[in-house]
Amino acid sequence: MVYILILFIIVITLILRFIIGVEAKTLLTFYLLGLIIFLFSFTVAEMPPFGSPDSPAFNEVPRRYLESGVAETGAVNIISSVIIDYRAFDTLGEATVLFVAIAAVIATLKSH
């Protein structure tokens, strides 16, 4: 089965290269892209399903947020309590990025 597939790919490559006249660089690019898509699809298929309790991302950190987030921060919205209380320093960095971006735009556009 695998040999038939490889033979098929080789025949298709030869037809594309020498009969239709596609450049070798273009063919190589497409094959590399196909290989990357193949590998990534297998990686995605191996991932745990969405919301699965035995996913490796569901460890003691989100459990702490979900169980005692309301008591510790007073916010009903857990996402808000994470981004503005537990991870407030990260949000401060985001706001700084916005500030620096707008400062750079003004400095660039007003200079000429």
Place this chain on the structure above:
Amino acid sequence: MPRLNLTKRGRGEFAIEDQIVRITSRLVTPFIQVYGIYVIVNGHLSPGGGFSGGAIFGASLVLVALSFNLEVGVKQISHQTSSILESGGALGFVLTGLAAIFLGGSYLANRSAGFPMGQAGELFSAGAILIITVFVGIKVASTIVTLFYNIIEGEK
């Protein structure tokens, strides 16, 4: 066929002045702004928050400037006001974090610094989260408006 009034802009460009677009945007803008404020203020209760609510509020001001012209947009919120709001939003965020230190917690602490927590689920609750969300909303809204005006004026 609707009648389009074409006014001449610089460099031979024409701006289409469509009555339908103007009246619709004039009617819709207050509702968009109220919804933006709602999303900002309810950031700790419902999906949303400072970033998304500020984007909605800034988009309403951009809509006014797009459907009328830039002069009407600048009349709504001037350059100086928007840059003051922009810097003030970032400064308010940092100062809220510093206030937590003076209240006796760590930087950007909420409950341990002793902000008034209130009843969970009510509008005025969650202490520093509400304050920081409002500052972030002001900052994002004025960032969008400032960016839009500067890019539009930079083309001239």
